Amino acid sequence: MKKGKSISLFKEKEEVEYILSEAQDKLLIIPDSRNYGKEDLANVYLIDIYKGTNTVYSDVNINSFDYSYDFDKICYFKNNTVYQLKDGNSKVIVKGIEKPYNYITFASDKVIYASKTNEPTSLYRFDFNGNEELVSDTFVDFVEFNIEEDLLAYTEKNSEGENILKIKQNGKILGEYEDIQGNRDKLNEALPSKSKYWYFFSEENKKLWKVALEGGKKGRIELVNENITDFSDFTYSQHSKAENDSLLYRAKIDGNDYYSLFLDGNIINKNIGKYYPSAHLENNGTESYIIYNDTLSQTSYEDDNDTYHIWENGKDTVIVKNIKDYSGYTPYVNKFEKTYFLTDYDESKGTGTLKQYLNGELKDIDSDVKGFVKNNTISFSTIFR
Numbered sequence: 001m002k003k004g005k006s007i008s009l010f011k012e013k014e015e016v017e018y019i020l021s022e023a024q025d026k027l028l029i030i031p032d033s034r035n036y037g038k039e040d041l042a043n044v045y046l047i048d049i050y051k052g053t054n055t056v057y058s059d060v061n062i063n064s065f066d067y068s069y070d071f072d073k074i075c076y077f078k079n080n081t082v083y084q085l086k087d088g089n090s091k092v093i094v095k096g097i098e099k100p101y102n103y104i105t106f107a108s109d110k111v112i113y114a115s116k117t118n119e120p121t122s123l124y125r126f127d128f129n130g131n132e133e134l135v136s137d138t139f140v141d142f143v144e145f146n147i148e149e150d151l152l153a154y155t156e157k158n159s160e161g162e163n164i165l166k167i168k169q170n171g172k173i174l175g176e177y178e179d180i181q182g183n184r185d186k187l188n189e190a191l192p193s194k195s196k197y198w199y200f201f202s203e204e205n206k207k208l209w210k211v212a213l214e215g216g217k218k219g220r221i222e223l224v225n226e227n228i229t230d231f232s233d234f235t236y237s238q239h240s241k242a243e244n245d246s247l248l249y250r251a252k253i254d255g256n257d258y259y260s261l262f263l264d265g266n267i268i269n270k271n272i273g274k275y276y277p278s279a280h281l282e283n284n285g286t287e288s289y290i291i292y293n294d295t296l297s298q299t300s301y302e303d304d305n306d307t308y309h310i311w312e313n314g315k316d317t318v319i320v321k322n323i324k325d326y327s328g329y330t331p332y333v334n335k336f337e338k339t340y341f342l343t344d345y346d347e348s349k350g351t352g353t354l355k356q357y358l359n360g361e362l363k364d365i366d367s368d369v370k371g372f373v374k375n376n377t378i379s380f381s382t383i384f385r
Contacts, residue, residue, distance in 0.1 A: 009027065009052070009054075012029070014031060015032040016029050016032050017032045019067070021069065025050060026047065026048055028044070028045070029044070030065065031043075040061060041060065042062050043056055044062065044085065045057075046085065057090060060085070060090070064077035066104050067105060068105060075104065077100060080096055080097055080098070081093075081097075082112055082114075093112070093128055097114040097117060097124075097126075098114055101115075101144065102142070102145070103144075110128065112126040112127075121137065121138060122134060122137050122139055123142070135154070136156045138158075139156050140156050140157060140163055141187070142154045143165075143187055143200070151168070153167045153168075158176070164177060165187075165200065167211060169213065174218070174219050175211060177209075179207075179221075180205065188203075190233035190235050192238045192240065192244050194242065194244045195244045195247070196245060199211075203231070207225065207227075208226070208231065208247075208251075209223055209224060210222050210264075225262065225265045228252060229254060230251055230252040232249060233248070233249040234249055234280065237280040237281070238280070238283075239280075240281075241283065242284070242285040244283055247262075248261075248281040248290065250272065253270070258271040258274055259271075259272050261292055269292070272292065272293075273294050273295030273296045275295040275300070275301050276301070279292035289310055289312035290312070291308065291310055291311075292308070292309050293308050294307050306323045308323065319336055319362070324342045324352050325341075326341045327339055327341075327372055338356065340365070341362075342354055342372065351367075351369055351370055353367050354369040
């Protein structure tokens with residue numbers, strides 16, 4: 001909308017994906033339908049919203065496509081070559097490499113880590129000016145990371161031929177660790193916001209470690225948990241205004257069919273279900289609490305029958321059971337206050353009971369309710385029945 005009028009920016013018959021730049025001044029448009037597993041060439045469009053210009057880039061491999069949030073770096077991988085979309089052309093950044101190991105979306109320095117096709121046991125660092133730097137000549141595997149810090153982790157062979165994990169911070173070696181094993185599919189990292197620790201989980205070892213990034217223990221590694229599998233962290237939903245020294249995650253205790261919820265080595269709840277229960281940690285400096293759901297009553301992944309909990313000061317409180325739906329987004333910041341829940345849903349009738357969590361209590365509002373008309377607010381929803 002410009003001066004009260006609607007200005008057309010783009011028109012396409014096929015399904016497309018719209019990506020807005022961080023500054024909200026550019027629009028990146030790529031086909032929404034992708035053929036994963038091989039090169040999929042298509043047109044990509046970059047629109048300057050305020051200038052109204054539309055730059056078309058042809059024959060871009062959208063199955064290996066990456067971009068920085070401000071769109072100053074947009075690149076793709078094709079025929080062992082990394083290209084950058086720039087000034088209407090596909091500019092060659094580096095040739096003769098295996099597929100890049102990292103994503104520039106999350107890299108603060110916007111560089112590419114890769115091995116050369118003729119040097120599979122070497123790890124190189126490439127910038128967008130074509131400069132290269134050898135990082136390791138005994139490289140084994142890369143640890144993918146989704147952070148904006150200047151950190152790097154990978155495994156390599158030491159002088160004795162043993163695999164070690166090497167971590168770098170600001171280009172300097174933070175530590176070398178012999179106990180952590182596993183390739184990229186079995187070695188995960190996690191870095192919560194405002195955390196002094198970088199966490200590593202090895203599916204091969206069934207262990208979780210943390211490495212101190214600052215302070216007197218900088219570079220020291222500590223074992224956090226062991227004999228666990230199916231690790232999945234909640235760093236994306238771990239919000240901290242204060243310094244944070246713990247990781248919220250789910251994993252299976254060896255021999256247990258159900259997921260358990262952990263805060264570092266402490267068990268919040270041993271059995272929270274089989275079907276991918278979620279959790280959120282809020283730490284605002286004055287209070288810290290965890291809101292999570294268990295899926296114990298679900299009989300399938302599609303089944304909606306969650307139970308929500310609040311865990312605070314070591315005490316677990318069940319808020320509401322048998323949830324079919326709730327109003328807006330889960331309001332973690334106010335502990336469900338004023339949230340509407342549709343519970344005890346009867347699939348044969350297509351209706352349930354409407355309840356609201358108000359002043360710390362769950363109150364009945366109505367019965368035979370079909371669902372919500374959501375208006376994107378936390379406190380209110382319009383109900384149709």
